[in-house]
Amino acid sequence: MILRTLFSGDMPRSRVLTVLLLLILAGLLLTPFVFPGAKSTNVAAKICIFIVLVSSFDLVLGYTGIVSFAHTMFFGIGAYGVAIALTHLGPTWGAVATGVAVALVLSLALSLLIGLFSLRVKAMFYAMITLAVATAFMTLASQLSDITGGEDGLSFKVPTLLQPSFSLREAPFMGVSLDGKLISFYLLMAVTIVLFLVMLRIVNSPFGRVLQAIRENEFRAEALGYRTVVYRTVSNVLSALFATLAGCLLALWLRYNGPDTSLSFEIMIDILLMVVIGGMGTMYGSIVGATLFLVAQNYLQDLMKIGSTAAGGVPFLRNLLAPDRWLLWLGLLFILSVYRFPTGIVGRLRSKRSAA
Amino acid sequence: MTFALETQDLTIRFGGHVAVNAVSCGFEPGTLTAIVGPNGAGKTTYFNLVSGQLKATSGKVFLHGQDISSASAPQRSRRGIGRAFQLTNLFPHLTVLENIRLAVQSRAGLGLNLWSIWSDHRELIGRAEEILETVALAGKRDWAAAALPHGDQRKLEVAILMALEPDVFMFDEPTAGMSVDEVPVILDLIRGLKTRSDKTILLVEHKMDVVRELSDRIIVLHNGALVADGAPAEVIASPIVQEAYLGIEVAK
Numbered sequence: 001m002i003l004r005t006l007f008s009g010d011m012p013r014s015r016v017l018t019v020l021l022l023l024i025l026a027g028l029l030l031t032p033f034v035f036p037g038a039k040s041t042n043v044a045a046k047i048c049i050f051i052v053l054v055s056s057f058d059l060v061l062g063y064t065g066i067v068s069f070a071h072t073m074f075f076g077i078g079a080y081g082v083a084i085a086l087t088h089l090g091p092t093w094g095a096v097a098t099g100v101a102v103a104l105v106l107s108l109a110l111s112l113l114i115g116l117f118s119l120r121v122k123a124m125f126y127a128m129i130t131l132a133v134a135t136a137f138m139t140l141a142s143q144l145s146d147i148t149g150g151e152d153g154l155s156f157k158v159p160t161l162l163q164p165s166f167s168l169r170e171a172p173f174m175g176v177s178l179d180g181k182l183i184s185f186y187l188l189m190a191v192t193i194v195l196f197l198v199m200l201r202i203v204n205s206p207f208g209r210v211l212q213a214i215r216e217n218e219f220r221a222e223a224l225g226y227r228t229v230v231y232r233t234v235s236n237v238l239s240a241l242f243a244t245l246a247g248c249l250l251a252l253w254l255r256y257n258g259p260d261t262s263l264s265f266e267i268m269i270d271i272l273l274m275v276v277i278g279g280m281g282t283m284y285g286s287i288v289g290a291t292l293f294l295v296a297q298n299y300l301q302d303l304m305k306i307g308s309t310a311a312g313g314v315p316f317l318r319n320l321l322a323p324d325r326w327l328l329w330l331g332l333l334f335i336l337s338v339y340r341f342p343t344g345i346v347g348r349l350r351s352k353r354s355a356a
Numbered sequence: 357m358t359f360a361l362e363t364q365d366l367t368i369r370f371g372g373h374v375a376v377n378a379v380s381c382g383f384e385p386g387t388l389t390a391i392v393g394p395n396g397a398g399k400t401t402y403f404n405l406v407s408g409q410l411k412a413t414s415g416k417v418f419l420h421g422q423d424i425s426s427a428s429a430p431q432r433s434r435r436g437i438g439r440a441f442q443l444t445n446l447f448p449h450l451t452v453l454e455n456i457r458l459a460v461q462s463r464a465g466l467g468l469n470l471w472s473i474w475s476d477h478r479e480l481i482g483r484a485e486e487i488l489e490t491v492a493l494a495g496k497r498d499w500a501a502a503a504l505p506h507g508d509q510r511k512l513e514v515a516i517l518m519a520l521e522p523d524v525f526m527f528d529e530p531t532a533g534m535s536v537d538e539v540p541v542i543l544d545l546i547r548g549l550k551t552r553s554d555k556t557i558l559l560v561e562h563k564m565d566v567v568r569e570l571s572d573r574i575i576v577l578h579n580g581a582l583v584a585d586g587a588p589a590e591v592i593a594s595p596i597v598q599e600a601y602l603g604i605e606v607a608k
Contacts (some may be wrong), residue, residue: 205470225434
């Protein structure tokens with residue numbers, strides 16, 4: 001019963017998927033203890049942040065059927081909000097709260113404006129408008145270097161509790177020092193879980209069901225009495241707000257923000273791939289997609305190094321497996337997965353169950 | 357006597373073509389009016405103007421005496437004009453039950469509820485199930501709407517209209533393309549609605565036997581204009597109808 005309330009009546013509905021999600025959860029929870037080193041914790045933290053970001057993108061793309069390229073703009077607003085506030089107000093929780101609040105208000109205003117002005121137009125034009133706005137914003141962020149630090153970005157201090165130099169106790173626990181970085185990581189995970197469950201609730205609310213109806217047949221949804229412009233706008237705004245929060249988390253984790261870390265178009269493509277690979281309109285797809293993508297992005301090179309060394313004797317194979325070629329393999333993996341699972345991994349796992 | 361629904365000089369032009377030409381007509385509650393006319397006469401376009409899918413070039417629409425000419429389609433739907441479409445118009449990948457439940461949910465005004473779980477609203481699901489029973493689709497409640505055979509899709513189309521519980525029911529060829537044994541289910545539903553004195557029914561239908569049996573009144577559209585209006589026997593017998601519409605039908 002509690003599980004039903006937590007998951008809003010939308011359980012994974014596939015045994016394989018349940019196991020996969022539990023594995024991901026356990027993996028993330030135990031990362032600092034099982035996979036020591038800064039890199040693994042960094043990847044785990046990024047996975048958490050991207051779960052929030054990709055879920056919020058799924059809300060507009062997968063559930064409402066709106067193609068928006070401005071999603072990283074809201075991600076960037078969140079990251080810049082926290083970065084600028086902490087740089088100028090000092091490393092206090094008050095500054096964090098101010099940064100988050102200002103970023104949320106700015107995202108709310110912008111997404112509302114874009115929504116009201118352009119959600120009436122055809123999907124293609126909407127995508128183009130968001131692309132234009134996002135590009136303009138990116139240029140603005142790098143031009144206003146007095147505020148944003150320009151291309152260099154901003155490095156800043158976070159509140160004491162989250163600083164790497166902060167320590168809960170002197171002696172390490174199970175070989176892991178209980179420092180601010182560890183606290184940051186678990187706080188980040190907790191926030192991720194809460195935000196994910198909130199989004200899961202929204203898509204499973206009566207409102208969320210209308211979003212799916214709009215995606216399916218906007219004309220009919222109107223004939224049923226639903227003002228689709230209102231629904232699309234609210235969905236757009238909510239999605240922007242969650243992306244903003246993801247951006248806040250990113251800045252707090254990295255203690256840095258610049259145009260390349262939160263605004264770049266590359267991130268936009270990445271989250272698009274994550275949501276498609278995981279499965280659009282499923283929410284759980286964002287967990288699977290973000291995890292797979294980021295693990296591949298970060299560890300494929302290592303894996304290939306091993307392969308390349310093993311194939312030492314065969315020149316062609318060695319070159320093919322050289323770590324420099326990792327993007328080629330990543331690309332191939334994506335083409336294969338999109339080709340093999342057009343409904344994404346989650347869609348595929350769920351349909352297998354209902355077929356059985 | 358105020359009309360439940362009234363149109364005054366309702367007109368729409370597409371470029372030089374006048375699809376609906378100054379149609380003035382009132383519909384009393386508790387009556388069923390059949391709208392007949394050859395293909396291209398403007399029947400469906402007239403429906404679109406009334407339910408708000410198209411905006412009139414000129415003329416007015418009144419619902420219970422209030423001018424709703426500037427209201428949008430969703431507003432008109434919420435105020436009580438319900439519409440079933442001629443070309444089946446469903447949510448293809450949602451289940452049969454969900455198609456109806458969405459209409460029930462709209463009727464209940466719960467659409468902007470963001471925080472409750474949809475499946476906790478048992479009353480909406482219960483109501484949707486009841487409606488499914490009335491169109492004999494209960495056995496297919498979990499099918500995707502797109503997977504239904506054509507006849508069942510037509511039934512679902514009508515079921516969605518029922519779920520909206522409007523004051524004005526607009527049926528656009530509800531039995532088109534249905535097999536003979538499926539038609540009675542729909543006709544029974546319409547007969548059931550006719551017993552309600554507060555409901556106003558507009559029916560576009562080509563099957564003259566159905567029109568003759570169900571309608572209290574027939575209006576005839578031809579080239580977008582209203583050319584005849586009266587009791588069924590009278591209208592069917594009138595020379596203009598014989599010539600403009602039924603002549604063609606009889607000749608077939």
